Structure formats: C-alpha cells, structure tokens
Amino acid sequence: MTLPWMAAKILLRPVAELRAHPGNARVHGAAQLEQIKASMLAFGFTNPLLVDEAGVLIAGHGRLEAAVALGIERVPVIVLRHLSPAQKDALRLADNRIAENATWDQALLREALAGVQAAAEIDVAMLGFSADELTAILAAADAAVTDGDAPEEADQPEASGGGAPGATDTDEAPADDPADAEPDPPRQAVTRPGDLWLLGDHRLLCGDSTDAASVAQVMAGDRAALLFTSPPYGNQRDYTTGGVSDWDALMRGVFGAMSEALQADGQVLVNLGLIHRDGEWLPYWSGWLDWMRAQGWRRFGLYAWDQGPGLPGDWNGRLAPAFELVFHLNRQPRQPNKIVPCKWAGTPNKGSGLRAADGEVKAYTHIGLPVQESRIPDSVLRITRHKGRGIETEHPAVFPVALPEFLMRAYTDEGEAVFEPFAGSGTTLLAGQRIGRQVRAIELAPAYVDLAIARWRLLHPDLPVTLAEDGRDYDAIAAARAEALADAA
Structure with missing residues (x-):
C-alpha cells in the first residue's frame, strides 16, 4: 500500500502569512497555551503546522497561537496541496479527536x-x-x-x-521567556574550531577559554566590567571526565588566561550547583577558590539563586533541590546599581526613628524626603529556572536569560563589555543584547556555537551573523562548507 506524499519538504514561513481557520472547533484555553509555550521553549518547535496552499491552518492552531505569544516570527509548516475542501475539514476534526482516544499504560x-x-x-x-x-x-x-x-x-x-x-x-x-527557547541546531555542523562570529555588537569564538591568545582574540582590546559564567562542574562534559581535579585545572586555566580581559574593578560572578557523591555534597570549588585567593582575588560575596519550587518526587531523602550558588570575587569593589524598584517610591518618609546601640531612639535623618525609586538587589536572586533541552552532548549548565541579565544590570552600565568563558548555548549573549551590554564569549564545542547562533537568529532574524575573518554571513558559510563536504564525499 502506498500513500500520497504530501510535501517535498518542511517550509519555514512567516506567521504573518498564516491564517487560523474561522471554523476551527478546537478551543485552547490559557492553561494549555502555557503548556504549549513551555514545550516549545524546552524542546523547540518540533511539530510543523499543517496548512493548505492558501496558508490557512488545517492542524496546529494552538501551536501557532503559542508561537505568536512567544514572539516567534517564522514557523515550520507542511503545505497539504492534495486535499479537497471536505478532506481538509475532516482532517481538522480527526487530527484532534483521534489523539484523544489514546489511554495511558500507568x-x-x-x-x-x-x-x-x-x-x-x-x-x-x-x-x-x-x-x-x-x-x-x-x-x-x-x-x-x-x-x-x-x-x-x-x-x-x-x-x-x-x-x-x-x-x-x-x-x-511563571511566565516563559521567549529568549530561553532553544531551536534545533543545524543538521550539518557549520562552525569549526577557531571561527570568530560577530553577532551584532557581540563576539563569539569557537575556542579554548584557557588559551590566553583566544581570550585576547575575542576581547579585541576591550576590557570587561564583568565576568559572568555558569561553568560545567564535577564530571560534566568531555574535558572534565577525569573528575574534580580536572575541573580545578580547567578553572585555573580559564582565570589564568583572562588577566587582560577585565577592568581593574572588574567583578567575577560564577554560578555553581551542588554535586553529591557517596551520600554527601562536596565543596568541589574549594581548591579553585584557594587558588583564586593566591592570585589576589577576594571571596567578596556568596549569593543564593532561588530557582522556584523544587521538583516532586524522592531525592534520596533530601529536600527537593531549588537553589544554586553564585560566587562573587573581585580585586576591587564596585558599587552595584540600584535596580530593584522600591514599593513606596516617592512617598515622603514619616517621623520614624532608629534605635542606637545605647538604646536611645535617634531622629530619622530622612524625614520628609521621598522614598528612593529603587534599591540595590539583595543576596537571594529569585529567578525561576526554565531548563533547556540541550543537544547531543547535553549541556550541563542550563540557566535562564533572566539570570545573567539581572547580574549584568546590577554590576555593569549600558555599553560596557561582559566576558563569558563558557558560552554554551548563548544565554549570556542574548541577555547582553536585551539590555545593551557587549558580550565577548568563548565556547569550546562547535555544536554549541551553532546552537547559540540558532537561538540568536530565532530572536533576532534581522541582525547579522558574520564570520570575522572575511565578513561572510552565516548562511553563506554554511552553504560553502556543506558544498565542500559534498565534493569531498
């Protein structure tokens, strides 16, 4: 038995060219749309829309509505040209109803x-x-x-x-952030080690952040006001398979190579999570912190990232994990920016007082003055985590765009540079673009550089991505390298 092949390929079409069918009987409530959006952010746009030759939806009304809500400008579609009008109406019903007839094997x-x-x-x-x-x-x-x-x-x-x-x-x-979406990376790898990509005002190098020459290449003479990173830890990723001692060497290499990357008052913020072995958690960061102190870095602050409610289930007798740590190191302090709105901003202070050490209540010095509009953040960062799906080698340090965005706003000013030695899937780059900071990033794995670029292009399709070496754009490089591979085969 053979079936008619409906489409030669999946097309990427602007959402403006697509129209919901006015007679669609399927209703998607707000809760389900949130579920669809969360799925897209976690796994990508994995299920193409079905449309007719005029761009009218046959299947995928909920996915299209979620895509519009997330700000996605182009979506994958399959055009069904072989159906009659009656068959289109029938498929709209069958596509939904048949799925409802399934049950769970509990x-x-x-x-x-x-x-x-x-x-x-x-x-x-x-x-x-x-x-x-x-x-x-x-x-x-x-x-x-x-x-x-x-x-x-x-x-x-x-x-x-x-x-x-x-x-x-x-x-x-919590509301999902469109910037946390991870699209599918290219089927054929594009990036090669040594490639330096220019993404708008940002720079992304496929290289080794323990190599001082690579750091100098990506910084191009800039000095960063902040280093923010969430490195792999414990036994994660290929270069740490030897264990914690290898992690120490990795971190010493990174911070040894960046001596010219930061300003004199540059701040270092490193996000790390717990690991457990043999029934207890390990302070695996101790050796690295001792080494940093020997290099003149101060253990300036320690902050908690509150990720929201813990996950259900049994965690080997422990409470459900719901936080990670952010280590703050520096050689010189820098006053954080006041970025947290004050509840009573503008309201005149009344005649309250402060009790001194001797017990006497002193007059409050700000009587009659308005409450300030904003204050510095506290040491608990309340940012809900939205985990990405990762790709082949599984990214071990997943964090939302809101985390580096918040810390950049606290410790940098608009236009300043931020150094990211473990770029991963490009989260810090997206945060920098959103708030006007210039990110200089390095990522070892070509596959993750491609994924970072795919995320960038999903959110910023009109901003260029070019190879610094010759100025060609990403698509031109991809086509040329695919052709070279085909010729070699």
Whole structure:
C-alpha cells in the first residue's frame, strides 16, 4: 500500500502569512497555551503546522497561537496541496479527536516519569502534568512496593491533561521567556574550531577559554566590567571526565588566561550547583577558590539563586533541590546599581526613628524626603529556572536569560563589555543584547556555537551573523562548507 506524499519538504514561513481557520472547533484555553509555550521553549518547535496552499491552518492552531505569544516570527509548516475542501475539514476534526482516544499504560507511565525525573537536564514541570498528578502517579509506585504488590497491580491514579505545567489550581505558573527557547541546531555542523562570529555588537569564538591568545582574540582590546559564567562542574562534559581535579585545572586555566580581559574593578560572578557523591555534597570549588585567593582575588560575596519550587518526587531523602550558588570575587569593589524598584517610591518618609546601640531612639535623618525609586538587589536572586533541552552532548549548565541579565544590570552600565568563558548555548549573549551590554564569549564545542547562533537568529532574524575573518554571513558559510563536504564525499 502506498500513500500520497504530501510535501517535498518542511517550509519555514512567516506567521504573518498564516491564517487560523474561522471554523476551527478546537478551543485552547490559557492553561494549555502555557503548556504549549513551555514545550516549545524546552524542546523547540518540533511539530510543523499543517496548512493548505492558501496558508490557512488545517492542524496546529494552538501551536501557532503559542508561537505568536512567544514572539516567534517564522514557523515550520507542511503545505497539504492534495486535499479537497471536505478532506481538509475532516482532517481538522480527526487530527484532534483521534489523539484523544489514546489511554495511558500507568505502569509504563510511572517508569517513564521516573526516568525523566532522574535526568538533571529535564524539568518535569514542562511535561503537561500538574504537580498533583505527578505526585499521585509517582506515589502509586511507592505504595505498591511498600504493600508488596507489583507496581502494575497497584491502584493507578489517572493522568489527565488539565492544569498549567507544574502548577496546582491555586498556583500561577511563571511566565516563559521567549529568549530561553532553544531551536534545533543545524543538521550539518557549520562552525569549526577557531571561527570568530560577530553577532551584532557581540563576539563569539569557537575556542579554548584557557588559551590566553583566544581570550585576547575575542576581547579585541576591550576590557570587561564583568565576568559572568555558569561553568560545567564535577564530571560534566568531555574535558572534565577525569573528575574534580580536572575541573580545578580547567578553572585555573580559564582565570589564568583572562588577566587582560577585565577592568581593574572588574567583578567575577560564577554560578555553581551542588554535586553529591557517596551520600554527601562536596565543596568541589574549594581548591579553585584557594587558588583564586593566591592570585589576589577576594571571596567578596556568596549569593543564593532561588530557582522556584523544587521538583516532586524522592531525592534520596533530601529536600527537593531549588537553589544554586553564585560566587562573587573581585580585586576591587564596585558599587552595584540600584535596580530593584522600591514599593513606596516617592512617598515622603514619616517621623520614624532608629534605635542606637545605647538604646536611645535617634531622629530619622530622612524625614520628609521621598522614598528612593529603587534599591540595590539583595543576596537571594529569585529567578525561576526554565531548563533547556540541550543537544547531543547535553549541556550541563542550563540557566535562564533572566539570570545573567539581572547580574549584568546590577554590576555593569549600558555599553560596557561582559566576558563569558563558557558560552554554551548563548544565554549570556542574548541577555547582553536585551539590555545593551557587549558580550565577548568563548565556547569550546562547535555544536554549541551553532546552537547559540540558532537561538540568536530565532530572536533576532534581522541582525547579522558574520564570520570575522572575511565578513561572510552565516548562511553563506554554511552553504560553502556543506558544498565542500559534498565534493569531498
């Protein structure tokens, strides 16, 4: 049996060229649209829209609405030219209804959820199950084992589709940030080691941040006001497979190579998470911090990044992880900017007082003056984490664009440079573009450089991405290198 092939390829079309079908009977509520948006941000736009030759939607109304809400300008589509008007209407109904007829194998569902939950790079809140559903499904397996029954024989709570991801009926899911979306990287690698890409006013080098020449190349004479990074830690990524001692060498190499990269009062902010071995957490950063002190760096501050609610499930007896650390080092202090709005801004201060050490209440010196508009941030950064999906080698240091954006606003001024020695998928670059800081970034893996560029182009399709060596744009380089590979084959 053969079926008609509907389309020769998937097309990337501007959303302005697409139209919802006026008779679409499928209703997507606000909660489900949030789920679709979260899925797009986590996994990319994985399911093309189905449209007819006039650009009218046949399937994918919810995905299109979510894409518009996220600010995505172009979406993948398949054009179905072989259907009659009646067949188009029938497919609009069948595409939704047939999927509803599926049921869950509860035992396999529990097994799959447990596996996903154990994966550090996956946030189970983005799967579409509510927190109560996840807890009930996973608890059923625990109850079955406790009672001595096989898990598949236990009472099985039903999994349904309602509720925002990771939220109960009374919880409000945090708004997703379009900048945290990770599109698919190119099928064929484009970037090669040594490539220096210019992304607008930013620079991204595929190279080794422990190499002083590479650092000098990407900085091009600039001095950064801030180094922000979230490096791989423990045994993560290929160059740390030897363990913590290799991580120490990596960090010494990075900070030894950047002596000319920072201003005299440049600040260093490093995001690190906990790792556990043999039942206890390890202060794996101790050796690196001791080395930094020997080089004249001060352990100036230690901040907590509050990532929001912890994930449901059993964490080997520990409370659910919901924070990471940000280490602040410097050689000279720099006053942070006042970026947090004050609740009573502009309201005149009244006649309150301050109690001195001797117990006497002194007159408050700001009586009659208005409350300032903003203040410096506190040492707990309350920024909800939106985990990315990673690619082949799985990125171990996933963080939202809002984290570097917040810290850049606190410790840099507009137009100043920021150095990022572990660029990963380009999150710091996107933060810099959003608030007018110039990012100088290095990433070792060509695949992640390509992913960083793909994210950049998704959000900034009108801004150029060119190779510094000859000024050719990314598409021209991709085409030339693909042609060279084809000729070599």
